[in-house]
Amino acid sequence: MPHDAQGGVPAGFRTPPSPPAFDPWRYRWAVATALATLVLVFIGGLVTSTGSGLAVPDWPLSYGMLMPPMVGGVFYEHGHRMAAATVGVLTLVFAVWTSLREARQGVRRLAWAALAAVVVQGLLGGLTVLYLLPTPVSVAHACLAQTFFCAVVALAYATSREWLAAPGAREDRAGVRPVAAAATACVYGQLVLGAVMRHTGAGLAIPDFPLAFGTLVPPLTTLPVAVHFAHRAWAVAVLAAVIVLARRGRRSGERGLARLGLLVLVLVLVQVALGAAAVLTGKAVTPTTLHVAGGAAVLGGCWLATLRSFRLLRPQAPQEAPASLVEARARP
Numbered sequence: 466m467p468h469d470a471q472g473g474v475p476a477g478f479r480t481p482p483s484p485p486a487f488d489p490w491r492y493r494w495a496v497a498t499a500l501a502t503l504v505l506v507f508i509g510g511l512v513t514s515t516g517s518g519l520a521v522p523d524w525p526l527s528y529g530m531l532m533p534p535m536v537g538g539v540f541y542e543h544g545h546r547m548a549a550a551t552v553g554v555l556t557l558v559f560a561v562w563t564s565l566r567e568a569r570q571g572v573r574r575l576a577w578a579a580l581a582a583v584v585v586q587g588l589l590g591g592l593t594v595l596y597l598l599p600t601p602v603s604v605a606h607a608c609l610a611q612t613f614f615c616a617v618v619a620l621a622y623a624t625s626r627e628w629l630a631a632p633g634a635r636e637d638r639a640g641v642r643p644v645a646a647a648a649t650a651c652v653y654g655q656l657v658l659g660a661v662m663r664h665t666g667a668g669l670a671i672p673d674f675p676l677a678f679g680t681l682v683p684p685l686t687t688l689p690v691a692v693h694f695a696h697r698a699w700a701v702a703v704l705a706a707v708i709v710l711a712r713r714g715r716r717s718g719e720r721g722l723a724r725l726g727l728l729v730l731v732l733v734l735v736q737v738a739l740g741a742a743a744v745l746t747g748k749a750v751t752p753t754t755l756h757v758a759g760g761a762a763v764l765g766g767c768w769l770a771t772l773r774s775f776r777l778l779r780p781q782a783p784q785e786a787p788a789s790l791v792e793a794r795a796r797p
């Protein structure tokens with residue numbers, strides 16, 4: 466029986482029998498939206514790092530205006546709203562464009578889902594302001610930002626030349642598919658821990674690094690210390706997952722996966738250094754905010770590695786039993 470080369474690919478994303486033509490401008494638009502989102506995450510991080518979340522007290526207008534004087538914290542808060550509006554418009558144009566031109570139903574749905582996510586994200590942003598930064602809303606806003614980024618990365622990949630070409634025929638002997646998916650899940654967990662730590666003010670609950678209160682495992686007597694320590698311990702799991710991803714990517718025989726695996730590993734090492742710098746500088750704005758955006762870059766990299774491995778590699782075929790074993794089983 467011929468092996469299903471698109472195995473593991475959701476039905477709405479499969480390349481139809483005659484693949485849709487590559488649309489370079491729609492692809493570039495999606496890539497630009499993804500890059501703009503990464504910049505927006507950095508700008509959003511600046512709002513939190515500079516403590517400007519309440520510099521503008523009203524929403525949806527800013528001091529009753531569309532364009533208030535950009536002074537003090539208003540520069541960050543209103544600047545973030547303008548950058549968010551730009552990403553919203555980019556997403557809206559992409560969704561309309563895709564619904565007119567895209568043959569694959571799954572891609573059309575994902576484009577509308579991304580638009581819905583950006584609208585909900587704007588509402589959460591507004592709610593954080595109106596309810597004076599309640600922790601659950603701020604954490605949800607931080608996590609939805611990264612989830613939205615993943616949706617846009619998926620749209621960019623789904624419209625790329627690589628995805629539209631025939632699916633890869635090489636077998637995933639190195640096991641890249643499961644480890645890429647596991648690494649993505651690990652990093653997402655790390656982002657949630659990071660957001661909880663950031664919005665409960667636990668960023669400096671452990672003031673030293675690499676040790677914690679001078680020991681390997683500090684007494685986990687308070688919640689802030691426990692959350693902070695969990696983020697550090699989970700960083701080890703993220704690092705381990707990404708090392709395995711880089712090694713398996715190299716063995717996969719796909720150059721694109723080998724390079725991406727290495728890039729993600731480098732990004733995680735930089736991310737650990739930025740995390741350390743955030744602690745050792747007492748949360749200086751630049752390293753701390755770069756750490757937030759770096760988290761999105763690591764997540765996006767692992768997610769892209771997952772998508773690419775599911776597209777370029779087909780699942781491992783079940784091992785054939787040796788002939789002697791088959792014969793032995795057939796005997797009465």
Ligand code: HEM
Nearest residue numbers: 506509510512513518549552586587590591598603607610
């Ligand atoms: C596409 C839409 C948006 C994205 C992707 C986005 C993303 C982000 C990110 C990544 C942060 C930093 C979170 C952190 O450092 O933990 C943030 C913070 C913030 N954003 Fe947005 N945002 C968007 C729209 C908005 C809108 C429309 C508002 C309207 C008021 C808003 C208000 C805020 C506020 C007040 C903070 C600071 C929260 C705090 O310090 O607790 N955001 N945003």
Ligand code: HEM
Nearest residue numbers: 607655656659660663668700703736737740741743757760
């Ligand atoms: C291994 C990979 C790591 C990833 C992917 C990661 C990711 C993140 C993210 C995304 C946030 C902010 C979440 C948000 O509000 O949106 C965060 C916060 C934070 N991370 Fe990490 N992190 C990692 C490792 C580390 C390490 C090793 C440290 C060292 C202590 C660290 C220290 C911190 C601190 C202190 C904060 C909170 C900053 C604040 O309170 O403003 N991180 N992390």
